[in-house]
Amino acid sequence: GAGVSQSPRYKVAKRGQDVALRCDPISGHVSLFWYQQALGQGPEFLTYFQNEAQLDKSGLPSDRFFAERPEGSVSTLKIQRTQQEDSAVYLCASSPGPTQETQYFGPGTRLLVL
Amino acid sequence: KQEVTQIPAALSVPEGENLVLNCSFTDSAIYNLQWFRQDPGKGLTSLLLIQSSQREQTSGRLNASLDKSSGRSTLYIAASQPGDSATYLCAVWWSSASKIIFGSGTRLSIRP
Numbered sequence: 306g307a308g309v310s311q312s313p314r315y316k317v318a319k320r321g322q323d324v325a326l327r328c329d330p331i332s333g334h335v336s337l338f339w340y341q342q343a344l345g346q347g348p349e350f351l352t353y354f355q356n357e358a359q360l361d362k363s364g365l366p367s368d369r370f371f372a373e374r375p376e377g378s379v380s381t382l383k384i385q386r387t388q389q390e391d392s393a394v395y396l397c398a399s400s401p402g403p404t405q406e407t408q409y410f411g412p413g414t415r416l417l418v419l
Numbered sequence: 420k421q422e423v424t425q426i427p428a429a430l431s432v433p434e435g436e437n438l439v440l441n442c443s444f445t446d447s448a449i450y451n452l453q454w455f456r457q458d459p460g461k462g463l464t465s466l467l468l469i470q471s472s473q474r475e476q477t478s479g480r481l482n483a484s485l486d487k488s489s490g491r492s493t494l495y496i497a498a499s500q501p502g503d504s505a506t507y508l509c510a511v512w513w514s515s516a517s518k519i520i521f522g523s524g525t526r527l528s529i530r531p
């Protein structure tokens with residue numbers, strides 16, 4: 306079956322622009338995670354959804370970052386007024402159940418803010 | 420503070436060698452530990468997941484071990500091949516946490 310997909314794969318934004326990154330998890334997966342990965346580093350947790358409920362958003366770096374999953378499937382990560390330090394790869398992952406299980410990752414969206 | 424450390428940051432070995440990648444973590448009260456592979460420009464692929472009650476997991480040429488008391492895990496790769504070249508990431512889910520924490524990875528290069 307289809308894996309986790311993300312779009313766009315690459316995004317170039319001018320500083321101050323708003324961007325929206327999309328994640329399509331594996332069908333039926335309950336949990337969805339967003340991560341931010343800087344060059345040469347491991348992914349860092351941003352936020353976690355269980356179905357449509359955002360249970361943990363402690364990793365969001367500022368109030369410019371907002372995530373939603375209104376119908377418990379597709380999720381969107383929105384970054385308002387982008388800054389150069391937002392440049393990174395944004396990874397989405399999903400897992401079948403509500404607990405700590407194997408996560409399946411998408412290919413990521415590479416964001417470059419100029 | 421719960422942290423995951425991977426040393427070395429980069430490793431280069433000739434094809435055919437057996438090798439070990441290291442991962443250390445603070446706080447032994449983990450739920451599970453997972454090893455991932457990441458190819459350049461790609462997402463992460465799960466290699467092995469070890470539950471806290473397990474000591475090791477094996478898949479093909481890969482073997483991962485877990486020693487909670489010492490806060491360490493190793494990923495053993497047998498008979499390395501150029502196709503094994505990638506970044507290997509260790510990630511830990513602690514029982515008290517609602518999120519997974521990654522190490523910064525070991526970039527492995529296998530020389531033909």
